[in-house]
Amino acid sequence: MFGRRKSDGGEKGEKERVRFRVMLPLAAGLALLTFAAVAVREDEYQSYLNSEAVERTDVTRAVVSEKFKTNNDLMQVLLMKVSENRAYRDAFQAHDREKLLAAAKPEFDDLHERLSISHLYFHDLDRRVFLRVHKPDAFGDVINRETLLEAEERGVITWGCDRGPYVALAQRVVMPWVVDGELVGYLELTMNLDETIATIRDRLDADLFAVVDKDQIDNDAWHRGLDSHDREGNWGEFDDVVVMDRAAEPPPPAVVDYLNNPRADTPFTLLNLPDDRTLVAQTVAIGDMDGRHLAHLAVFTDVSDVSVDHRRSLLYIFMACGGASLFLISLFYVYFGRIDNRLKAKRIALETAVSSRQTAQEDRKPQQAHPRDTVHGLPAERDTARQCVRPQRHARATV
Secondary structure, three states: OHHHHHHHHHHHHHHHHHHHHHHHHHHHHHHHHHHHHHHHHHHHHHHHHHHHHHHHHHHHHHHHHHHHHHHHHHHHHHHHHHHOOHHHHHHHHOOOHHHHHHHHHHHHHHHHHHHOOOEEEEEOOOOEEEEEOOOOOOOOOEOOOHHHHHHHHHOOOEEEEEEOOOOOEEEEEEEEEEEOOEEEEEEEEEEEHHHHHHHHHHHHOOEEEEEEEHHHOOHHHHHHHHHHOOOOOOOOOOOOEEEEEOOOOOOOHHHHHHHHOOOOOOOOEEEEOOOOOEEEEEEEEEEOOOOOEEEEEEEEEEOHHHHHHHHHHHHHHHHHHHHHHHHHHHHHHHHHHHHHHHHHHHHHHHHHHHHHHHHHHHHHHHHHHHHHHHHHOOHHHHHHHHHHHHHHHHHHHHO
């Protein structure tokens, strides 16, 4: 009785071991397939993210280049109109600063309001400022900027970027002023890069910072520039750079680290922020007419939509693979269970048949032994008969 229970337990254990031997490799295989699908999707995500970053990097550089060219073309057209204004000519040639200011101030205010023109200069032939329309009380100083020197030397319209006396970045266009075939002076228009940066930021829908190395500027001049433009800034906010224009709220630590180390030698850098946002960070250098480095634009484009889609697709993969794995494991578990049951039933039937045959054979053994015992059970009689026959044979032999 106890032996039978032990046998049942052994059969159940054998059954479970059969299932285990089959289901374990199956589960391992399905897990490997799931991880393989995730690895493939991760590789596709990285490739797509890189291509998206490259595309947005190209777009950023194209937008920046286009904006600078647009500014240049616009200021050249405006300078042509200024040079053709007869009231300006007469007042300048008459050295009447008040009259020139009265004529130019309304138009400059309109240009400043509509087109973000920040400076309008009238220069004498010796590059001495005759009138700053944007700051009429400051005049008489000699300008030695590359744009004006180039226009003086070559006699053509020149343009470029530079840093002003208060460290502000500016894009300038200088045109020789020719009246009736005679050079009478130079005209200059300027746009502060603050407005250009704001426009680029809106077009790209990105965070953008103008960054200057501290070893290229003076601390006092930088603070005077902040005061003159009614801006706020913190010289010690970053290690080796200052940010010329940015939002009031402090940037995330990853952005601060990038601004301190802009990685200008790489096309872009992917930044993962604590709030699950992903940014493409890139640097666009700004140089003067001679190619000297002035600053760089640090552009941060949000590509979190790509990351969100990636996480959603990973969730779908895990759900699909998990559901399929659970279904297959359950299916095979039931299937192999049925096979085990059939094998068990056949094994029991076979054991029963073998047992019955052995029992029948054991039952037939006494019946087959009795005839033998009948023949061999009278050994004395047969031996006596044989003994009786033998003397006779012996007697015959004697005769």
